[in-house]
Amino acid sequence: MATEQSPLLRDIRNDDFIEPQDMRDGRFGKIPLGLIAILILIIGFVLFVVFVPHNTPHPIEPWPTDLTPNIFSHLKALNEIAKHSNKNSRSITNGYNASAEYIISTLINKTNCDVKLQYFKVPIWEKEKEAELSVSFGNPDEIVAFQGGIDFWSMRDGGQAASLVSQEVVKIQNPLDNKTEWNVQGKVALIQFGNFSVWDAAYKAEQNKASAVIFYNSPGQTKLSRVRVRIAEWKEGDPLMNIPVLAASNSLGRILKISSSINITTYTKVFVTETFNVICHLNDHGHKKNTIVLGAHLDSVSAGPGMVDNASGAATLLEILLTLEKQLFEPKNRLVFAWWGAEEIGLGGSRHFVRELLKSKEKENIAMYLNFDMLGSPNYIPFILQGSDAPPDARDGSIRIQHMLEKVFDKLREPYDISDMLGGSDFLPFIQNSIPSGGIYTGSSEIKSRKSQQKFGGIANAPLDPCYHQACDILDNVSEDAIELTSKAALEVIINFGSMKDLRDYLESRDI
Ligand SMILES: *[C@@H]1O[C@H](CO)[C@@H](O)[C@H](O)[C@H]1NC(C)=O
Ligand SMILES: *[C@@H]1O[C@H](CO)[C@@H](O)[C@H](O)[C@H]1NC(C)=O
Ligand SMILES: *[C@@H]1O[C@H](CO)[C@@H](O)[C@H](O)[C@H]1NC(C)=O
Ligand SMILES: *[C@@H]1O[C@H](CO)[C@@H](O)[C@H](O)[C@H]1NC(C)=O
Ligand SMILES: *[C@@H]1O[C@H](CO)[C@@H](O)[C@H](O)[C@H]1NC(C)=O
Ligand SMILES: CC(=O)N[C@H]1CO[C@H](CO)[C@@H](O)[C@@H]1O
Ligand SMILES: CC(=O)N[C@H]1CO[C@H](CO)[C@@H](O)[C@@H]1O
Ligand SMILES: [Zn+2]
Numbered sequence: 001m002a003t004e005q006s007p008l009l010r011d012i013r014n015d016d017f018i019e020p021q022d023m024r025d026g027r028f029g030k031i032p033l034g035l036i037a038i039l040i041l042i043i044g045f046v047l048f049v050v051f052v053p054h055n056t057p058h059p060i061e062p063w064p065t066d067l068t069p070n071i072f073s074h075l076k077a078l079n080e081i082a083k084h085s086n087k088n089s090r091s092i093t094n095g096y097n098a099s100a101e102y103i104i105s106t107l108i109n110k111t112n113c114d115v116k117l118q119y120f121k122v123p124i125w126e127k128e129k130e131a132e133l134s135v136s137f138g139n140p141d142e143i144v145a146f147q148g149g150i151d152f153w154s155m156r157d158g159g160q161a162a163s164l165v166s167q168e169v170v171k172i173q174n175p176l177d178n179k180t181e182w183n184v185q186g187k188v189a190l191i192q193f194g195n196f197s198v199w200d201a202a203y204k205a206e207q208n209k210a211s212a213v214i215f216y217n218s219p220g221q222t223k224l225s226r227v228r229v230r231i232a233e234w235k236e237g238d239p240l241m242n243i244p245v246l247a248a249s250n251s252l253g254r255i256l257k258i259s260s261s262i263n264i265t266t267y268t269k270v271f272v273t274e275t276f277n278v279i280c281h282l283n284d285h286g287h288k289k290n291t292i293v294l295g296a297h298l299d300s301v302s303a304g305p306g307m308v309d310n311a312s313g314a315a316t317l318l319e320i321l322l323t324l325e326k327q328l329f330e331p332k333n334r335l336v337f338a339w340w341g342a343e344e345i346g347l348g349g350s351r352h353f354v355r356e357l358l359k360s361k362e363k364e365n366i367a368m369y370l371n372f373d374m375l376g377s378p379n380y381i382p383f384i385l386q387g388s389d390a391p392p393d394a395r396d397g398s399i400r401i402q403h404m405l406e407k408v409f410d411k412l413r414e415p416y417d418i419s420d421m422l423g424g425s426d427f428l429p430f431i432q433n434s435i436p437s438g439g440i441y442t443g444s445s446e447i448k449s450r451k452s453q454q455k456f457g458g459i460a461n462a463p464l465d466p467c468y469h470q471a472c473d474i475l476d477n478v479s480e481d482a483i484e485l486t487s488k489a490a491l492e493v494i495i496n497f498g499s500m501k502d503l504r505d506y507l508e509s510r511d512i
Pocket of ligand 6: 373374424425441444469
């Protein structure tokens with residue numbers, strides 16, 4: 001169980017991310033050089049005595065052909081953690097810390113990583129139950145209660161719990177027009193969804209002291225909105241929505257326009273909490289100017305244990321690192337392994353990492369990023385992320401990465417498809433900041449076509465991961481075949497890039 005007192009997390013707390021502070025300041029700066037020389041001589045002599053008589057440099061074992069059994073043992077461990085957290089989840093407020101502790105203690109026990117925890121703040125929004133809403137039209141005996149979850153619901157990130165009684169509703173046209181008058185103090189602002197940011201409109205209402213905001217659908221929109229009421233790239237210090245924000249159907253919106261008063265009760269909570277990325281940093285090897293960042297996210301949604309999404313990526317990345325260490329792999333380019341926190345909350349961890357890179361000018365050292373997120377979808381398609389989706393600054397390099405992955409799949413004689421790299425995972429902050437990126441992914445709610453079924457097997461006309469973001473995203477449903485294939489490809493591509501002599505030249509060259 002994770003607790004705030006966890007000594008492991010406390011002891012290696014360190015807000016640094018890439019360059020460990022004590023190295024930067026010269027960890028050995030205060031020890032006289034002569035002493036170091038003597039120490040080296042002594043150590044050298046001891047090593048000589050111990051090893052030379054046997055005269056056998058440790059033979060490197062052959063590379064393992066299948067990482068799957070070990071990856072599943074990590075998945076089992078993470079699954080146990082989710083089971084023992086009180087809500088069967090590895091989300092930040094539940095099993096995340098314990099998941100991280102598993103990764104961290106494995107890194108400490110079995111690798112030469114410099115393990116860093118990079119802390120950052122994330123906003124959390126929780127809904128205990130659906131809101132309640134009732135309307136009166138003037139006659140106090142005539143009150144209509146609407147149905148939460150069908151006619152309306154609390155919007156994600158939309159405010160604290162509140163109990164509002166007999167409030168007047170004010171319709172606001174053109175919320176973002178500067179000429180709009182906001183006579184909403186102590187009243188409920190009613191706004192039809194439109195071509196504007198929900199955050200901007202709701203924030204204006206809050207600034208004008210509205211008691212709540214209700215966005216309602218335009219006539220064609222049939223489903224209640226799942227949009228979040230939050231600044232897109234929220235970071236510490238940015239505001240959060242405090243007044244309740246609801247999404248309503250078009251018919252409820254029209255009814256509210258002619259209501260005389262409404263009551264609203266919400267059961268939600270907004271707060272800021274602290275979480276962290278786990279970063280392993282193989283300092284001793286590799287050209288620092290050609291750093292390759294390898295990342296997977298470690299948190300899950302709060303709905304379930306998140307075994308495919310995205311423990312499969314986190315466990316695979318861990319096993320790849322252990323394999324490289326066991327094989328004494330000496331990369332030419334520095335490898336940095338990252339397990340992101342808060343991916344499910346708007347890519348919190350990777351955005352924070354990239355922001356810090358920019359601040360410290362470390363960004364110049366980052367040659368590329370590889371993302372390993374969801375690698376074991378039950379009805380999987382092995383997807384390679386599409387390089388041409390990256391913005392111009394990162395496009396050529398991302399295309400080169402895609403082609404390297406294609407080469408690896410071809411070599412393994414395994415078919416693959418290409419998936420877009422537009423959003424939804426941790427590559428986004430990297431490509432947005434001109435760092436070439438790529439990765440592997442096995443699918444979530446996309447439906448498998450007949451044609452894909454013929455190519456990859458599995459079940460046609462069914463989602464690639466029927467349990468995406470649900471409670472049934474459990475260990476039993478992680479595909480071993482998918483893990484076997486994707487881990488092989490990931491290992492191979494990491495070795496290829498890690499040992500590439502002119503990585504920057506490769507990434508900058510254009511495909512013919
Ligand atoms: C997780 O660990 C962090 C850092 O030690 C701590 O701030 C946070 O409160 C912990 N979360 C839980 C849910 O225990
Ligand atoms: C790491 O080693 C410690 C001490 O031997 C042990 O208690 C811990 O369970 C190990 N962690 C993992 C994940 O194997
Ligand atoms: C709102 O709650 C008050 C107090 O309970 C009640 O008198 C009133 O009738 C309610 N109005 C609506 C529209 O539900
Ligand atoms: C409205 O006001 C804001 C801030 O004062 C300003 O940045 C924006 O350009 C204005 N918009 C229009 C359409 O005038
Ligand atoms: C929505 O607004 C943006 C700019 O604010 C504009 O570029 C876009 O064309 C608009 N879309 C529609 C459907 O009106
Ligand atoms: C946000 C989320 O649910 N997590 C991600 C897990 O990995 C897949 C594949 O990259 C993403 O699409 C999800 O968004
Ligand atoms: C898609 C899939 O494999 N779903 C399975 C997940 O696990 C449960 C429990 O074992 C099965 O009932 C589902 O069919
Ligand atoms: Zn997810």
